[in-house]
Amino acid sequence: AQKVTQAQTEISVVEKEDVTLDCVYETRDTTYYLFWYKQPPSGELVFLIRRNSFDEQNEISGRYSWNFQKSTSSFNFTITASQVVDSAVYFCALSETDTGRRALTFGSGTRLQVQP
């Protein structure tokens, strides 16, 4: 069965610090998709990134970067020079194809608090 683990329940940093959110996943599929979503206090989930299992290139988008390593089944998310507006709950999620589990399976989330 697929599983997504976000071991960090809550992280608190001071503005301008870099912070990495960890995500480890389990799947038996060879084709799968990994996602990161941000959930601010307002409630909606905001899509950040999707990565398929055949694309291990790291990605950078502004202050955000993602490190996908199939060898360790990890898809970590780094925020550089954090800002107060980054405060939110961040979810890592997995979608499989081979086993038909197509909808998102979410990790338990990491609450990030960025202090001014």
Next chain:
Amino acid sequence: DTEVTQTPKHLVMGMTNKKSLKCEQHMGHRAMYWYKQKAKKPPELMFVYSYEKLSINESVPSRFSPECPNSSLLNLHLHALQPEDSALYLCASSQKEGPMNTEAFFGQGTRLTVV
């Protein structure tokens, strides 16, 4: 328009009430989803509609009844709920159902309290 709109934003209902949650998108997406999120927990999938047909029901109790009247609208009819059903109900849409290889757009949710 890249929005998923959910109404109402807040709902308080008694255990004998019947109410409905509404979700609307105008992005031409053909897959729509209902998720339930309890406090400090991740969202849990409830239902998936693909091309207006129910595709996935995650063994949700019958007191929750989904409906997809057209490709832009998704309803969740509620009847005889229990206090433990209090949660944030999130609607999402994506271009199609499948391996979720297109990002899902989420609404802001309806915060439901059952008293």
